[in-house]
Amino acid sequence: MMAYAIVRGATMVDTETADTAEWQARAKGLLKAELKRRNVTYAQLAERLAAIGVKDTEPNIRNKIARGGFTAVFLLQVMTAIGAREIRLD
Structure with a gap:
């Protein structure tokens, strides 16, 4: 399956890669x-x-x-280790 490309400024960006990078940045943050x-x-x-x-x-x-590219398992392990009981996504 081929991802569509969009133009950002003067650069063609693979939307699949751009979307992944945005999600990774969000997870990292x-x-x-x-x-x-x-x-x-x-x-x-x-x-x-x-x-x-x-x-x-x-x-x-x-x-x-x-990297922000960790697994859901790692996320749950970290949240458990630091005592977080909820995650706010907004």
Whole structure:
């Protein structure tokens, strides 16, 4: 299946890629905001994840969040580890 292209400025953009990048940015922003709200660093997050049985390194966590392309499982693990009980999408 071929994605349609749109023009942004003078550049052709694959809509599938553009849409994915926007969703990844939104996911990244959501997680970073939740961590900031709770004053949790990446090092602390690695410790909290380990406490619930999720082994991951601080650099790996930082990279996952920076990309925004993490799994729903990772999102749920992080939210559980930091004690978040709800997610606001607006």
